[in-house]
Amino acid sequence: MPYTLQHKKASRQRILESAARSFLYLGYERTGINEIMHDAGMTRGAFYAHFNSKSELYDKALTYAAANGRFMAYHKNDKVGSAWLKGMLEGYLSQEHFEGAETPCPLAFIVTDIANREPEVRQTYTRIYKRMNRLIAHYTENKSDKNNDEVFALTALMIGGVALSRAVDDPGLADRLLASCRQAAVRLLDEDGE
């Protein structure tokens, strides 16, 4: 048998990394297989030994980006309760996140692209979104036993804030709007805590 299995796995990994970066920053249509493969140190032909289509790659890259993204990074640390929440908010609604973070949150970077993608992709996106909410709800420790739907507003605020700060032309405006979102997010959290 040729080429060790880990060689192939490493190649696939590099493809996923470069695909995730490109898809998140340039969107679906503007990223090409050629460039992705070139960034991964290969040429286009090798692509089809790893994935069946561009759309499938998008799906896998989305999952990959979510697992390694800014948000999940915070999940790993050992803070608890509101300390975790505030730290996560600071990081998520930050300047570094929207401009050039290595691992941005796909939920925020490609919200608008998702509606036109294949059903599988939308399903993947939805799953990731649900997980994000579930995770935050866990840290919120809502006393009342009603559902945790308040979290939806918080995540919408986070995702909207980051997406907007990226869209907007004016860096100063981006900073101000992120600051405003941080404040509002904390306020929403404090109320829910009661």
Add this chain to the structure above:
Amino acid sequence: MPYTLQHKKASRQRILESAARSFLYLGYERTGINEIMHDAGMTRGAFYAHFNSKSELYDKALTYAAANGRFMAYHKNDKVGSAWLKGMLEGYLSQEHFEGAETPCPLAFIVTDIANREPEVRQTYTRIYKRMNRLIAHYTENKSDKNNDEVFALTALMIGGVALSRAVDDPGLADRLLASCRQAAVRLLDEDGE
């Protein structure tokens, strides 16, 4: 002189309408000049008598969509203060808005597409976004004379909520998250009012 001037204006109008719809719902790359012109009752050749490029059309369609969009529609009614605000929120964060409204808000429908567009387009987007904030701030009537940056969080919540509800796979989830956003928005407003 051939063709009356209003004839040309009417054609341009139809192009803008069909372009706005297509750009908002399908995004930049998935909408083609051919289809836009066909929807407007012409063929591609006629396009260049009205606009210089697809990118220029996008810019103009964005402005057009903003002027005729869901948000501006509410600006015209005669409600005042918090009545206006709550009505606007109900309409903006509504099911009809994210699924198939004739005139959706471009800020929410194409947030993520903007970062990769030409500078002129980003400038236009930013201008529209600023106007939205200014308008809401006007109705908020903030007592304190500090800046009105709290509005940024409100609009981020609105835009994020609508964008997410469109992305998500599950209509029930979309409804719940919109409801959550409506509640949170009102809460944010009530606090600012003090």
Add this chain to the structure above:
DNA sequence: GTCTAAATATGATCAAGAACATATATAATA
């Protein structure tokens, strides 16, 4: 009615990019 300038239509060009088919290079095994 004829003429003319501008609006619209048709045909052609050109580039980009996904997908595939075929070639080559690799590394484990015998």
Add this chain to the structure above:
DNA sequence: TATTATATATGTTCTTGATCATATTTAGAC
């Protein structure tokens, strides 16, 4: 070292779509 299965590379096809050049139609002016 020869073999072989598989990873990667190269060349090609095909489609799509923006743009442009050239026709044709239109409605007002003479």
